[in-house]
Amino acid sequence: MRTSKYYQPKSIEDFKKKLLFWAQQFDDVVWLDSNNDNQKYSSYDAVLAVDAFTSIKTDYINAFDKLNEYQSITQDWLFGYLTYDLKNDIEVLKSNNYDGLQFPDLYFFQPKRLFLIKDSNVEIQYLRSVDDEISYDLEYISSAVNSSAVNKSHNPIKIKLRIHKDEYFNKVEEMLAHIHRGDIYEANFCQEYYAEETEIQPLETFNKLNRISRPPFATFLKNDDKYLLSATPERYLKKEDGKVISQPIKGTAKRSKDMVQDRQLAKALSLDKKERSENIMIVDLVRNDLSHTATKGSVKVEELCKVYSFLQVHQMISTVVSIVKEDVSPIKILRTTFPMGSMTGAPKISAMQIIEDLEETKRGLYSGSVGYFKPDGNFDFNVIIRSILYNQTQKYVSYSVGSAITAKSNPLKEYEECLIKAKAMREVLEN
Numbered sequence: 001m002r003t004s005k006y007y008q009p010k011s012i013e014d015f016k017k018k019l020l021f022w023a024q025q026f027d028d029v030v031w032l033d034s035n036n037d038n039q040k041y042s043s044y045d046a047v048l049a050v051d052a053f054t055s056i057k058t059d060y061i062n063a064f065d066k067l068n069e070y071q072s073i074t075q076d077w078l079f080g081y082l083t084y085d086l087k088n089d090i091e092v093l094k095s096n097n098y099d100g101l102q103f104p105d106l107y108f109f110q111p112k113r114l115f116l117i118k119d120s121n122v123e124i125q126y127l128r129s130v131d132d133e134i135s136y137d138l139e140y141i142s143s144a145v146n147s148s149a150v151n152k153s154h155n156p157i158k159i160k161l162r163i164h165k166d167e168y169f170n171k172v173e174e175m176l177a178h179i180h181r182g183d184i185y186e187a188n189f190c191q192e193y194y195a196e197e198t199e200i201q202p203l204e205t206f207n208k209l210n211r212i213s214r215p216p217f218a219t220f221l222k223n224d225d226k227y228l229l230s231a232t233p234e235r236y237l238k239k240e241d242g243k244v245i246s247q248p249i250k251g252t253a254k255r256s257k258d259m260v261q262d263r264q265l266a267k268a269l270s271l272d273k274k275e276r277s278e279n280i281m282i283v284d285l286v287r288n289d290l291s292h293t294a295t296k297g298s299v300k301v302e303e304l305c306k307v308y309s310f311l312q313v314h315q316m317i318s319t320v321v322s323i324v325k326e327d328v329s330p331i332k333i334l335r336t337t338f339p340m341g342s343m344t345g346a347p348k349i350s351a352m353q354i355i356e357d358l359e360e361t362k363r364g365l366y367s368g369s370v371g372y373f374k375p376d377g378n379f380d381f382n383v384i385i386r387s388i389l390y391n392q393t394q395k396y397v398s399y400s401v402g403s404a405i406t407a408k409s410n411p412l413k414e415y416e417e418c419l420i421k422a423k424a425m426r427e428v429l430e431n
Contacts, residue, residue, distance in 0.1 A: 001076060002114075003131035007122040007138060012045075015122065018144040019048055019115060020220065022137075024203055028052040028109045029222040030079040030370065032382075037216035041238055041245050043380065046117040049079040049372065052109035053127055056080075060088045060095075060105040067106060068331035071373055077125070078373040080108030081221065081228070082381070084339050084363040091349055098162075099362040100194060100396045101389050103226055108373075113137070155199060157397065157429045162192040162360045165415065171358045172411040178354050179407050186281050187345035187354055189414075190402030192361040193422060195429070198397045200390060202227040208428045209388065214311050217382035219370050228365055230387035231424060233310050234317075236340045236369045238380040239330060244290060244322045248282045248342040249383075250404055251275035251305070251316025254420050266314045270307045274408040279305050279316050281406070285341035285348060286320045292336040294322035312386075312424050330377045340383055343367035345404070365389060366400045388425055399425040 009015035016033070023029045033046045056070045063086050071078060083105045085095040112130045116123040126134050163171065168191060178184055206220045206229040213231035221228035235247040253269040256262040269275055287299050303319040324333060345351030366389065371381030389398045401421040403414045 002125045002127055003134070005124045005134050007124060008120055009122065009142070012117065012120045012122075015141070016046055016117065018141050021203065022141045022144050023048055023050045024222075026050040027222070027224050028055070028111070029220065030111075030372070031220040032370075032372075033210065033218040034216050035210070035214045035218055039216055041235070041240070042216070043240075044116050044118050047372070048115040049077065049109075049111035049113070051112040051130075053112045053129070055107070055109035057104045057107045060086050063089045063106045064331055064335045067108065068329060070108065071331060071377075072329070074110055076110050076375050077114055078108045078110055079371075080106070081365055081368055081370045081384075082106055082334070082338060083365050083368040084343065086368070087339050087352055090335060090338065091352070093349070093352055094356060095362050097356065097360060097362045099364060100196075100394065101226070101364050101391050101398055102394065103223075103364050103389070103391075107223055157195050157198050157200070159193050159195055159426060159429060162194060168415055169411045172405060172409065172414055174358060175354065175405045176407070176409060179405070184351045184354060185346045186278060186404055186406045187351040188343050188367075188402050189355065189405050190359055190363065190367065190400050191418065192398055192400045193426070195397040197395050199392075199395055200397060200429070202229060202390060202392075205229050205388060205390075205428055208431070209424060212311060212427065213386065213424050215386065219382060219384075219387075221370055225392040227390040227392065228370065228384065228387060229390070230370070230382075230384055232382050232385050232387060233308075233315055234342065234383035234385060236371070236381045236383045237334065237337060239324065239333060239378050241378065242323050242326075244294070244324050244333060246286045246290065246320045246337070246340075247317055248279070248286055248320070248340065249315050249317050250279040250282050250342055251307075252403075252417055252420060253314040255309070255311070255313060266307050266309060269314050269316060270305065274406065275316055276305050277408070278404040278406055279318055281346050282341045282404075283318045283320060285346045286337070289337040289341065290320060290322040293324050293328045293333050295325055298323035313420060330373060330379055334379075334381070338369075339367065340369070343383065343385075343402070361400065363400070366398075367402075386421065386424060388429065397429065399429075
């Protein structure tokens with residue numbers, strides 16, 4: 001079905017830049033870059049999938065059943081996304097808040113052209129219908145102009161708040177009232193920043209965001225006129241043969257240029273009782289979600305509340321794993337764990353209902369997931385946070401941030417945490 005070729009460029013970093021620049025000619029693009037993170041469960045340093053041969057695009061109604069049929073029939077590499085609003089396919093829920101981005105609820109495509117990068121090697125997999133173009137494409141990519149030298153944008157962008165500061169405080173107090181009544185223990189409350197009648201250069205914007213963040217799950221996604229430019233540090237779910245891995249993030253602290261102070265901030269995060277309780281609550285939720293498809297007694301916490309440092313922030317990350325039952329489809333694993341607990345709360349359904357009532361914006365791809373299926377049914381998906389979303393036709397730019405509200409939350413500190421998380425996106429858009 002596919003022709004494979006192996007290629008070793010003189011400079012892998014230069015090749016990656018040129019490859020992503022070359023990819024802009026296609027309507028369907030997914031670029032995933034680990035930024036050489038080399039974390040334990042990383043399969044590739046970078047992956048590029050372009051040029052749809054077949055695809056599925058749908059709203060939330062029966063979306064997982066449709067995806068299951070598509071994946072089962074195709075049995076090939078598939079790349080795409082799941083929006084947060086697929087919750088409405090799993091439970092009796094709704095998404096009626098304002099949507100300025102208008103992304104389809106689910107989209108996946110089977111790429112004609114695929115590049116898998118590991119260390120200094122590139123594995124190229126083309127469908128047979130286009131495999132005679134491999135040499136031509138490689139020559140074109142190698143001679144491409146460095147993307148940093150073109151498509152510069154200098155338009156000032158005016159960022160607006162969907163929820164203003166005083167209103168944010170009032171909504172957090174409402175969330176706390178639900179917690180004190182016992183309706184929920186924790187909920188991830190998010191707010192949108194946006195700009196209208198705005199044009200950006202997607203590739204330039206992504207490169208800037210990635211350069212100042214260097215996250216392990218960076219993503220550039222293009223579907224016709226809709227773009228995702230993501231600096232997410234979080235994995236949602238990976239299936240590797242019989243093992244399933246989830247790595248929820250809960251707990252954030254700012255970085256400092258002073259090394260001593262920076263270490264103190266990281267240590268303080270690791271000892272913070274509120275942040276640890278947030279993380280542990282979500283770990284319990286993930287353990288429960290994974291148990292639906294796991295063999296008895298196989299759900300384990302490999303790492304609990306470990307602090308990892310990124311360029312913009314320190315993050316508290318846990319790793320939960322399971323061994324999946326043999327007869328379980330990959331789509332069922334996703335369906336029984338989606339949306340990810342780190343972006344919802346506990347109990348999950350009650351938290352999602354309250355989130356819908358208090359937030360002002362339909363989340364869409366924000367707090368959803370981008371990733372891929374392999375032909376054998378293994379998969380890897382991230383969590384879409386720290387991301388800029390862009391509808392080119394509507395000239396609408398958006399980024400959202402959130403924090404976990406628990407009984408110990410202080411509305412001002414939650415607001416400040418959102419500002420820390422929004423810093424990179426704001427810098428990129430306003431610079």
